[in-house]
Structures are given as structure tokens and as C-alpha cells.
Amino acid sequence: MVDVAWYVYTHRLRLAGYPMGLLKPEVDAWFLTLHARPAFANGLAITEQTKRLVAQNHRIQEESGRTLPEIAGWQ
Numbered sequence: 001m002v003d004v005a006w007y008v009y010t011h012r013l014r015l016a017g018y019p020m021g022l023l024k025p026e027v028d029a030w031f032l033t034l035h036a037r038p039a040f041a042n043g044l045a046i047t048e049q050t051k052r053l054v055a056q057n058h059r060i061q062e063e064s065g066r067t068l069p070e071i072a073g074w075q
Contacts, residue, residue, distance in 0.1 A: 007031065007034050007035075007040055007044075008044065010027060010031045011031070011035075011044050014031070015054055016068060017058060017061065017068040017069070018068055019069045019074055022069070023074060
């Protein structure tokens with residue numbers, strides 16, 4: 001049960017641009033192991049429109065130098 005809850009939180013953090021692999025590599029490895037399982041990956045299916053909007057937002061942040069790692073000084 002805990003895996004399910006933290007999987008969702010970790011997924012959202014990654015979507016927001018949190019540098020999980022840099023700051024929490026053990027959590028990132030755990031997440032990627034679960035994400036490779038169809039039951040987990042399919043449970044958080046994201047629409048194509050949402051994927052495009054997230055990608056667009058990340059591009060805007062990168063172009064303006066305002067990504068989460070840059071703002072927080074994690075780079």
C-alpha cells in the first residue's frame with residue numbers, strides 16, 4: 001500500500017521537474033522499478049494533452065532559466 005501512495009507522489013514530483021535522480025537516486029531507482037510494471041504505469045496514465053502541456057511548461061521554464069533545480073540552486 002505504501003508503494004502505491006509514494007509512487008503517486010514521486011510521479012508528480014518528477015512531472016514538476018524535481019531532480020529525483022540527482023537528489024534522491026535511491027528513490028528514483030525504486031520509482032523506475034515500479035514504473036516498469038504495467039500495473040503501476042497504466043494506473044497513472046496521462047492524457048496526450050496533459051503530456052503536451054507539461055512539456056510546453058518545461059520548455060518555457062528551461063528557456064527562461066526558471067526550472068525547479070535552477071530556482072532551488074540544485075545545479
